[in-house]
Amino acid sequence: MTSKDELLTAIAWAAAQGWTPATGGNFSARVEGGYLVTASGRDKTRIQADDLLLCDLDGQVLKGSGKPSAESDLHAALYRLDEQIGCVLHTHTVASTVLSRRFPDGIALNGFEMQKALQGNTTHDATLCLPVVPNSQDMDVLAAHVRDAWPMPWGFLVAGHGIYAVGRSVAECRRHLEAIEFLLACVLEESRWSQ
Numbered sequence: 001m002t003s004k005d006e007l008l009t010a011i012a013w014a015a016a017q018g019w020t021p022a023t024g025g026n027f028s029a030r031v032e033g034g035y036l037v038t039a040s041g042r043d044k045t046r047i048q049a050d051d052l053l054l055c056d057l058d059g060q061v062l063k064g065s066g067k068p069s070a071e072s073d074l075h076a077a078l079y080r081l082d083e084q085i086g087c088v089l090h091t092h093t094v095a096s097t098v099l100s101r102r103f104p105d106g107i108a109l110n111g112f113e114m115q116k117a118l119q120g121n122t123t124h125d126a127t128l129c130l131p132v133v134p135n136s137q138d139m140d141v142l143a144a145h146v147r148d149a150w151p152m153p154w155g156f157l158v159a160g161h162g163i164y165a166v167g168r169s170v171a172e173c174r175r176h177l178e179a180i181e182f183l184l185a186c187v188l189e190e191s192r193w194s195q
């Protein structure tokens with residue numbers, strides 16, 4: 001499968017989970033010459049090959065029609081920040097939106113077997129911090145927040161907005177996204193215990 005096909009499959013999968021409500025979310029994969037990114041405002045349950053634009057690492061469109069994602073410049077900044085990043089998947093879910101508002105300084109994770117799905121982790125018996133950065137409509141500002149919190153090998157949350165998962169490949173990025181979403185659902189569920 002080409003990385004373009006893998007990306008299209010990942011988008012369809014994320015959308016089928018209900019993680020891209022109301023056109024929310026954007027998705028990209030590094031390719032030769034830059035990265036492929038979703039066009040802005042598209043229904044992510046219906047993305048097709050011609051909804052992907054090729055951009056260079058400065059975010060300039062090289063090929064494709066329509067406007068790139070409103071958050072394309074953040075994807076570009078991530079690819080520039082770390083040459084190991086091969087894929088960026090961004091979703092809007094209830095757990096990530098609520099918890100990133102509740103814990104703007106980051107979300108502690110401890111004792112979950114699922115932590116091992118996050119690259120570099122081999123035990124549940126460790127405390128990880130999932131970073132949260134403030135939201136901004138200015139992608140340069142958002143990218144500066146991300147650089148301040150770097151390194152973040154699996155991704156981060158944007159407060160009141162959603163998850164940005166990163167990975168060296170589309171497959172690793174999918175695994176990070178699914179694990180982060182699972183862990184956040186657990187944290188949200190546990191927060192109900194104390195009520």
Ligand SMILES: CSCCC(=O)C(=O)COP(=O)(O)O
Nearest residue numbers: 023024025026040041069070
């Ligand atoms: C409808 S959600 C607001 C925009 C957003 O956060 C998003 O992820 C989708 O924007 P895009 O321009 O990539 O469609």
Ligand SMILES: [Zn+2]
Nearest residue numbers: 024025161162
């Ligand atoms: Zn978004």
